[in-house]
Amino acid sequence: MPREPKLTAPADRALAYVCRTLNKYLRAPRLIELRNIKVNLADLSAEELSRCFRRKEASPVEVVTSVFTRLDAWQPKLNAFCFEDRERTFTDAKASEARWQAGVPLSPLDGVPISIKDLILTKGWPTLRGSRTVDATQAWVDDAPSVARIRDAGLVMFGKTTTPEFGIKGTTDNTLTGVTRNPWNTDRTPGGSSGGSAAAVAAGIGPLSVGTDGAGSVRIPAAFTGGFGLKPSFGRVPAWPLSPFGTVAHLGPHTRHVTDAAMLMNVISRPDARDWTSLPFDPRDYTVGLNDGVRGLRIAFSPTLGYVKDVHPEVAAAVRKSVEALAEMGAHVEEIDPGFECPLEITLKLWFVGSATLFNAMTPAQQALADPALAAQAEQGSRVTVPEMQALIKRRGELGTLMRKFHERFDLLVTPGVSVPAFKAKASHEWDTPIANFLDWTPFSYPFNLTQQPACVCPCGFDMEGLPLSTQIVGPMHGDALVLRAARALESARPWTRIAPLC
Numbered sequence: 001m002p003r004e005p006k007l008t009a010p011a012d013r014a015l016a017y018v019c020r021t022l023n024k025y026l027r028a029p030r031l032i033e034l035r036n037i038k039v040n041l042a043d044l045s046a047e048e049l050s051r052c053f054r055r056k057e058a059s060p061v062e063v064v065t066s067v068f069t070r071l072d073a074w075q076p077k078l079n080a081f082c083f084e085d086r087e088r089t090f091t092d093a094k095a096s097e098a099r100w101q102a103g104v105p106l107s108p109l110d111g112v113p114i115s116i117k118d119l120i121l122t123k124g125w126p127t128l129r130g131s132r133t134v135d136a137t138q139a140w141v142d143d144a145p146s147v148a149r150i151r152d153a154g155l156v157m158f159g160k161t162t163t164p165e166f167g168i169k170g171t172t173d174n175t176l177t178g179v180t181r182n183p184w185n186t187d188r189t190p191g192g193s194s195g196g197s198a199a200a201v202a203a204g205i206g207p208l209s210v211g212t213d214g215a216g217s218v219r220i221p222a223a224f225t226g227g228f229g230l231k232p233s234f235g236r237v238p239a240w241p242l243s244p245f246g247t248v249a250h251l252g253p254h255t256r257h258v259t260d261a262a263m264l265m266n267v268i269s270r271p272d273a274r275d276w277t278s279l280p281f282d283p284r285d286y287t288v289g290l291n292d293g294v295r296g297l298r299i300a301f302s303p304t305l306g307y308v309k310d311v312h313p314e315v316a317a318a319v320r321k322s323v324e325a326l327a328e329m330g331a332h333v334e335e336i337d338p339g340f341e342c343p344l345e346i347t348l349k350l351w352f353v354g355s356a357t358l359f360n361a362m363t364p365a366q367q368a369l370a371d372p373a374l375a376a377q378a379e380q381g382s383r384v385t386v387p388e389m390q391a392l393i394k395r396r397g398e399l400g401t402l403m404r405k406f407h408e409r410f411d412l413l414v415t416p417g418v419s420v421p422a423f424k425a426k427a428s429h430e431w432d433t434p435i436a437n438f439l440d441w442t443p444f445s446y447p448f449n450l451t452q453q454p455a456c457v458c459p460c461g462f463d464m465e466g467l468p469l470s471t472q473i474v475g476p477m478h479g480d481a482l483v484l485r486a487a488r489a490l491e492s493a494r495p496w497t498r499i500a501p502l503c
Contacts, residue, residue, distance in 0.1 A: 032058055041066040043499055046112045046207045046260040053100045053111050060093040060100070060111030064156055067113045071159070071205045079180045080190075080199040082118050083125055083160040092156045099154065109263055110154030114208040117197050118160040119167050120144045120251070121241075130163040130174040133366040145238035145272030146210055146251055153267045158206060161196030164428075165371040166244070166358055167212060170220050170442055172196055173428045175371055181425050182225055183500035184467055188422040191221035197254045198225040204499045208264055209254040214245045215347055216418075216445025218252045219457040219472065223417035226459045226468030226497060228255050228487065230265070232480050234452035236282075237268050238275035245354035247277065248347075248449040256498045258458075258488040262286035265480070279478070286481055294489045295330030297482075299323075300410040306337030308443045311419045315469050318461035319416045322471040325493045326414070326486070338406050338413065340399055340447070344439060346392050347446040349384050356381030371428050376435050396450050403451045407476035412486055415444045417457035417470030444472055454480040458487050459496035 031038045032052065041063045044052070052058040068086065075081055096111035105111070121127050121144040128134045143151060150157065165174045172180035172195025180195045182188040183203040190199040194211025198221030201209050211218045213231040222229025230252045243249030253264040263286070271281040301323045303316060327333045359367060359378030367375065384392075406413070420441050439446060448455045453474055460471040471490065475483035 040204075042070040042204045044207065045257045046109060046255070046263055047257065049112050049207065050108045050263075053105070056100070060096040060156055061090065063111070064089055064093040064113055064158060067158060067206050070203065074183065074203050074205060077181065077186050078183055078199050078203060079178055080161055080196040080203070080205065081115070081159045082128065082130070082162050082177045082196070084158065085125060088124070089156060089158045096154050096156060106152065106154035107267060109267060112155050112208060113158050113206040114150060114155045114210070115159050115161050115197060115200050115206050116147060116157055117194050117209065117211045118163050119193075119212050120147060120210060122147050122157065122160065125160060127160070128176060129167070130165045130176055131371075132176050132369040133362055145240050145275060146268040148272065149267050149270045150210070155208070155267070161194070161200055161209060163193050163196060165374055167193035167214060167217055168355060168371070168374055168377060169193065169438060170216060171425070171431075172221070173426065175369070175428050179425050179427050182422050183502055184226060185422070185465070186502070187424060188467065189224065189425040191224035191418070191422065193217040194229075194254065195221045198222050198227050198229065201225070201254045201256055202227050202500045207256060207260055210251060210264075210268065211254050212243070212249060212251050213449065214243060214249040215351060215439060215449050216442050218250070218254065219445055219455065220418055220442050222254060223457045223470035224422040224468065226500065228258055228261055228456065228458060228491075229253070230261050230456040230480075230484070231448070231454060232265065232269070233279065233454045233478050235275070235277050235279040236454070236478075236480055237265075238272040238278040240272065240274035242275070242277065243354070244358050245351055247452065248350065250449070258484060258491050259287060259290060262290055262484050265484075284481060286484055289481065290485055290488045291492070292485055293329055294326055294486050297331045297411045297486070298409065299326055299331045299333045299486075300338070300406070300413045301333055301335045302337045302413060302415050303335070304337070305415060305444060305447070306339065307342040308419060311416055312421060312463070314463040315416050315419060315421070318469040319414070319471045322458070322460040322490055322494065323414055325490060329489055329493060334410075338403060340402050342443070343395070343399055343447050343450055344443070346395050346399070346450060347439065349381070349388070349392055350396070352377045352381030353384050353389065354381070373428065373431070380435060399447070400451045403453060404477065407479075411476070411479075411482060413474040415472045415474065417444065417472040418442050419444065421463045421465070421467040421469060448474055451477070453477050454483045456483050456487050458490050460490075460494065
């Protein structure tokens with residue numbers, strides 16, 4: 001589990017003692033009164049925490065303490081974290097507290113706790129990518145662009161969240177840290193590959209996390225855990241190093257509130273020259289216009305994308321109610337399919353080529369340590385020929401063109417988030433799903449990685465077992481602000497539960 005950094009200097013040891021003492025005596029969750037209700041600081045949104053800091057109603061140190069208390073209670077049940085560094089976290093929180101006291105915060109999110117998916121480089125912390133093949137003892141000297149911007153803005157990073165090995169599948173289990181579980185029902189998976197981030201946010205272990213999405217990996221776990229997950233337009237959030245899975249891989253926020261996602265986008269969308277694929281910097285404030293509603297917007301509703309045969313009836317009913325709510329708020333809704341065939345073959349073959357690139361670069365000893373799913377994907381990817389790759393890229397381009405033209409007629413597209421509620425969690429060696437079917441239950445996600453459009457999932461109700469269901473909102477390329485605006489309208493019309501009740 002979490003590895004503590006080695007402390008050698010006397011000053012380091014003294015700091016560690018102070019932090020342990022703070023942690024010991026501040027373990028009782030701090031309650032504050034908000035709108036005449038006593039609430040735990042760990043339950044507050046990033047926006048509410050920012051307001052509390054500004055009014056000096058709470059401090060970043062108190063908030064981090066409450067988050068660690070929640071983490072200690074739920075990590076044994078959820079297994080959402082693979083690394084913590086509490087000494088460094090409390091040092092950063094104390095520095096943020098001093099800035100707020102002096103009236104010079106680095107950003108509105110200064111001091112707000114945030115976790116980072118273990119695929120994203122974080123200076124001084126190991127990024128093992130859920131794999132036993134990565135050397136944990138190497139020097140960790142770089143921040144990924146999103147982490148660098150988070151640090152610049154003063155947010156307090158408090159841990160790294162679990163992922164399947166190299167983010168290769170839509171559940172979160174690996175041979176390094178085991179199985180991550182859903183806070184709504186710990187027998188169920190939180191989805192993946194950003195399952196640790198989604199489970200943490202849903203359990204109130206920090207209001208913010210950053211995940212990655214190559215075929216649904218932000219949206220799937222947000223859907224399964226009742227959270228809000230945004231896959232921005234490709235290149236809107238700079239990435240480095242670039243994903244081995246290529247230009248389907250996006251970075252985006254996990255939150256419980258749409259406004260929090262907009263606030264985090266203001267931070268992580270800032271430019272970084274290391275990502276040559278990133279979009280030109282857009283200085284917009286994503287919170288501006290967030291509450292403008294959907295009146296007059298042209299929204300296409302496609303309950304099956306024209307080819308999905310199996311959508312759970314409770315999912316279908318809940319999504320239709322979301323669409324009805326959008327219509328009641330003044331949107332012009334038309335039930336229509338975009339008109340493309342199932343692009344699963346394109347996704348699988350391009351993805352498996354990435355898996356082959358990863359696996360074939362390993363030594364035989366490393367390959368023996370890898371998740372069996374990675375080896376199986378790599379074997380498939382090694383069969384893809386260069387002419388076949390060229391044909392796949394051409395078909396992907398045609399899909400992208402079709403969707404660009406579709407959004408000349410419609411501002412937004414609404415679909416289910418995932419076609420089923422969360423299913424049983426399993427260890428890596430327990431899955432028996434054929435390799436060709438491992439994305440069958442999430443057919444609404446991967447098309448929009450191929451097209452690189454922004455897309456989000458919003459909670460929209462529960463099934464008979466109390467598991468969250470979700471609605472997906474897809475926007476035109478570069479229409480990230482519009483997707484957030486529509487999600488905020490839906491959140492306002494049909495407020496969703498913020499924290500999983502078990503937590």
